[in-house]
Amino acid sequence: MLIDSHCHLVYEGLAERQDEVLASARAAGVKGFLNISTREREWGDVIAVAERESDVWATVGIHPHEADQHADLGRDILLEASQHERVIGLGESGLDYYYDKSDRQVQQDLFRMHIGVARETGLPLVIHTRDADQDTGDILEDEMGKGAFPALIHCFTASPEFGRRVLNMGLTISLSGIVTFKNAVELQEFAKEIPDDHLLVETDSPFLAPVPHRGKTGEPAFVRNTAEFVAELRGVSVEALGATTTANFFKLFNKANPA
Numbered sequence: 001m002l003i004d005s006h007c008h009l010v011y012e013g014l015a016e017r018q019d020e021v022l023a024s025a026r027a028a029g030v031k032g033f034l035n036i037s038t039r040e041r042e043w044g045d046v047i048a049v050a051e052r053e054s055d056v057w058a059t060v061g062i063h064p065h066e067a068d069q070h071a072d073l074g075r076d077i078l079l080e081a082s083q084h085e086r087v088i089g090l091g092e093s094g095l096d097y098y099y100d101k102s103d104r105q106v107q108q109d110l111f112r113m114h115i116g117v118a119r120e121t122g123l124p125l126v127i128h129t130r131d132a133d134q135d136t137g138d139i140l141e142d143e144m145g146k147g148a149f150p151a152l153i154h155c156f157t158a159s160p161e162f163g164r165r166v167l168n169m170g171l172t173i174s175l176s177g178i179v180t181f182k183n184a185v186e187l188q189e190f191a192k193e194i195p196d197d198h199l200l201v202e203t204d205s206p207f208l209a210p211v212p213h214r215g216k217t218g219e220p221a222f223v224r225n226t227a228e229f230v231a232e233l234r235g236v237s238v239e240a241l242g243a244t245t246t247a248n249f250f251k252l253f254n255k256a257n258p259a
Ligand SMILES: [Zn+2]
Pocket: 092, 128, 129, 154, 155
């Protein structure tokens, strides 16, 4: 049993064949899906999938790429959207200095706004961070100092130092198909040291299809390939890794009831 803790079912590549990709994932043992939002105008569609499918849940939030377009989004709007019964988390939000698609200050302001709502609601924040280890770590530390909040780093690709820093703050780390890539040696080493109770797996589909599907459109069924790879790295069975990461998912996202 596995959970895909990060997918974009309303994105092109998955939206057109949602029923088919969900069915094939279920057949591969995937028993839950967290459908992630990136901008306000897609929240309705993301939640609609979760209303239709009992094993799909939703998040609401603003991706750092979209920050400039949401500079005025007030916390009340996010707070209100988060009250929906199928919304179990916030995000994805954070900092992306690799693509730098939005002003960095606006990215930071929105990131802190999401953190505030996570603290207030107790809903976990799904954090996206790329080439921004220092600022992401500093903001998390500063905000944790004001009051704890639940969060995870999704599609973890940062340095082991950053990984240890966020683990020390109590965050969870989610591994995507990137860990299966041949050149991801440092990440593979770090994947062995993540504590059992702070580990999740995800696809970030339709992006980042893992080996042996590289180059294809990613889909939630492929979380199995990532899980098998991570299980082998950690010297456990894929069943054991599935059980651990599934338990972690429902412990962290405690507003979700297993379908
Ligand atoms: Zn992301």
